[in-house]
Amino acid sequence: MSSQSGWTREQMAARVAVDIPDGSYVNLGIGMPELVAQFVPKGRELVYHVENGLLGMGPDPEPDAADPDLINAGKKPVTAIPGAAFFHHADSFTMIRGGHIDVCVLGAMQIASSGDLANWSTGAEGAIPAVGGAMDLVAGVRTVLVLTQHTTKTGEPKLLERCTYPLTGKACVDRIYTNLAVIDVTEQGFVVVDLAPGVSLDEVRAATGAPVGVGPALQHV
Amino acid sequence: MSSQSGWTREQMAARVAVDIPDGSYVNLGIGMPELVAQFVPKGRELVYHVENGLLGMGPDPEPDAADPDLINAGKKPVTAIPGAAFFHHADSFTMIRGGHIDVCVLGAMQIASSGDLANWSTGAEGAIPAVGGAMDLVAGVRTVLVLTQHTTKTGEPKLLERCTYPLTGKACVDRIYTNLAVIDVTEQGFVVVDLAPGVSLDEVRAATGAPVGVGPALQHV
C-alpha cells in the first residue's frame, strides 16, 4: 500500500493540533511538524518554543520582512509575538531538559513498540552524523508526539519491534500520528486509538512491523 | 602587645588597595574589607562585584537616597555605577565559581600557614551556623586576600599552624593584611613582605602562632 493513503500531510498536522491542550508550551520539529501551528483549533492559544532562543514564535514573516537575526531551529526566518522572550542556549535547554515544555512534535525514521525513537541518523557508512536538539527534546519534554508517514518512501514500515537505526532516545515516544492512524505507545506496545477515514485496522497492521493493538474507542472496528 | 598596634583600619585597607591591579574585578567582604574601595589609588578603576546580583557597585548612597531594592551582601543600601549590570544568583556565582573575579578581600577568624581559612563559625555549641558566600568565594576567586587584625580582641593569635575553627576553605589564602604586617602564604608557610611602621619582625612573630619567614624585600630587617 502507498504511504500516501489516508490523511494528507495537512490532515495529519490538524489531527495532532486537536490533541494539544490550550495553553501548552510546544516545540515543533523541523519539517512536517511545523505545519501543526496552522491547524490549532480556534479559541486555543499555544506558545511555541524555538530551541535557538525564542519563546513565542509567531506566524511566518512576509517574504520581504524576513530577518536573518530571527530564525528557527530549521534556520528559517520566523516572527515573534508580542509577549515573546529571547534567551541564550543554556536557558533555552533549561526549558527543554527541565521538563518545562509540555509537548514536542517530531519527525521519525523509526519508532519501536517500546517507544524507542530513531530520527537523527541512518548510521550509514559515510553519513555525516548530526543530532541537533533531538536527543535533548526526547529526554526532557513531557509529552513526545511523533508525526510521520506510516511507511518510508519505498514502503518499508517505520513502526517496528525494534529500531535498526541509531536511537535518539529510549522509551520516549508517547503517541504517533501517521497518514493511516493515531497510535499510542503503551506498555503493551502499539495501540491504535484513531483511524484515518477509509483505512482499516488490517491495512495499518500490514504497514506496521510490530503487533498493533486496539484502543477502547475502536473496539467495535 | 595590643592588636591595635601598627596600621589603623584605614591604613590597612589602603595597603590592600595598593596591591589590587587596575581594571580588576573585585569582591569585598562585609565589614573592614568594604573600606578598601575608599582607598583605591587615583587613576585605577576597579569594578566591584556584589554577590547578590550586581556588577559595578558605586559609592555609598546619601542616607535619604537609600533604596531597599539595591543592597549589598551585608544587606546595606548601595549604588550602581553607569555601566553596572544586574543578574540573578546563579549568574552571580558563575562569576565567582568560574574564576572570573580577580580578587576578593575577606575577614578572618583564623588563617593557617597552609593557607587554610576559618571565617564563618567558631563551631561553638549553640552557635547558629551561617556560611553565606564565603566558601564559594575562597573556592572560586583567583586571588584571595585576607584583611584582619593580627590577633583577636583578647590578644590570641589568628595566624596559626592549624585552624581550630571549622574551615571555610583549604589552602585558599594568598596574602594577609593585618595591623602589623603584610604576610604571604607560601609553600614555606607565612612570609612577611611588609611591616607596619614601628613594628618589628619580632613583634609580628610574637603575635603569630606559627613560624614567620621573611621575604626578599625585608631581608635587611
Next chain:
Amino acid sequence: MIDKQVESLEAAVADIHDGATIMIGGFGEAGSPIELIHALIDQGARELTVVNNNTGSGGVGLAALIQNRRVRKMICSYPRTANSTVFPELYRAGEIELELVPQGTLAERIRAGGAGIPAFYTATAVGTVLEEGKEVRRFDGKDHVLEHGLRADFALVKARRADRYGNLDYSKTTRNFGPIMCTAAACSIVQAEELVAPGDIDPECVVTPGIFVDRVVVVADPAHESHLVKEGRTYP
C-alpha cells in the same frame, strides 16, 4: 487565551499543602515577597520546608512564617541577620531543622533543579564540614563535591512587572533568587507590582520567560521588610 493572573493573594496560595517544599525569593529584604508570605500564613499550611538564603528579620515576612510555627526545615546559606531572633531561638530549642548550603551552591542547586540536572560537581566546601557525607571526586587535579539539584512544590517570588503570559522583570538586586526559583518549582507564584500588556516588557529584557511562571497576583505597592521591622510590626 493564556492569562496567569489570579485575582487575590488568597487564591494565589490556596492549594499549598502541609509538608510542601517552598522556595521563597529574596536576599534579605530585597525581593522578599512579603504579601505572599503573609497570605501563606493566613492560609495555614504547616510542616513546610522553606528554601531561602536567610531566615527573615523582625516579626514579619519569612520570620513571621517561622514564628507562626509553619516551617519544619530551612534550607539556606545564612540563617542569621541583624534583626533575626525567631530562627535562632527555635533552632537552639531543636524545634526547627537547618540544612546549611553555601550560597553559590544553593543557587546552583536551584538552577540545576530547574534545568533538569540531577547532580553536579563543585569545588565549593571541599575540605570543610559541609563536605561531610558527600561524594568527593577529582577533576583536573582538584577535589570537587557532588551536589544535587533542588526542586520545590511551590515558589513565591516578587517581581516588578508581569504580563498575562507570566513574563517577568525585576527591580535591581531584588532579582537574586527569583528567576532560578521560578524554574525549579512545580508551581511558581509571583507577586508583581504591575501587570502590563504582552510586549510591554521588551522581549530582549524579559528576565523570567512566562513558561516558568504559573500564577501572577498584582501587589501594586509592596511593603519593605525593613520599614515594617522599624515600625515594630508583626504578623498576623
Next chain:
Amino acid sequence: MIDKQVESLEAAVADIHDGATIMIGGFGEAGSPIELIHALIDQGARELTVVNNNTGSGGVGLAALIQNRRVRKMICSYPRTANSTVFPELYRAGEIELELVPQGTLAERIRAGGAGIPAFYTATAVGTVLEEGKEVRRFDGKDHVLEHGLRADFALVKARRADRYGNLDYSKTTRNFGPIMCTAAACSIVQAEELVAPGDIDPECVVTPGIFVDRVVVVADPAHESHLVKEGRTYP
C-alpha cells in the same frame, strides 16, 4: 580607565595561537561573527579546535575557516546544513575530526565550563551511541550520563551593542551561544555593531556583563552569511 575596545579586527585576533580551542558564537548564520572569523583566517592560526553548533555554510565565515584547513576538530551538534559542503567533504576524507554533542548538552557543557562546574549529569543521550564511553548513573530512578564542562582559549562572539566595560546585548535569536561562550573562554573577543556609553545599555537588560568580555571591536554593519552565500562569495 577600563576600556576593552580594540582598534581593529586584526588586533582583536592577533594572539590566537596554533592549536587553540575557539568557541565561535552563532546558530547557523544568526550570531555568526563573520568578520572576526575572516580576520582569523587572515591571521593564519592552524590546528584549531572549534566549538560551534554547526559547521558553516557556503564558502564564507566558519565554512571558509574549515575550507582554509585551519580546523583540526569540530565540536558541534549539527555539522550538516543546506549549503554546507565543506565540512562533509573533509570529514568523509578523514581530514577533520568531529565530536558530536547533543545541542542542549553542548550548551550546558559550555555553561558549566564558564560556571566552574567540572561535570554534571543529564538524561540526554542515555541509551544512544552518544552515551558510549561515558559514566551512567541513576538519579531518581532514571539513568543519566556524566558530561564535562567545556572551556576554550578564545571565544569569537557577535553582539549588538557594547560599552567600554564589555557589557553586551544582542539582537533577537543571534543571542544563542554568545553569552555562555563569553563565560567559558579565557579570552572573549566580541564584534559589536555599536559602542555605547556606560549606562546606555540598561543595567536591567545587560545580557553579558562585562566581566566575561576581554575585547570589543566595532563592526558597524556586519555581513549576513546567507546574503554572502547567495552572492556566491568565498573567503579570502
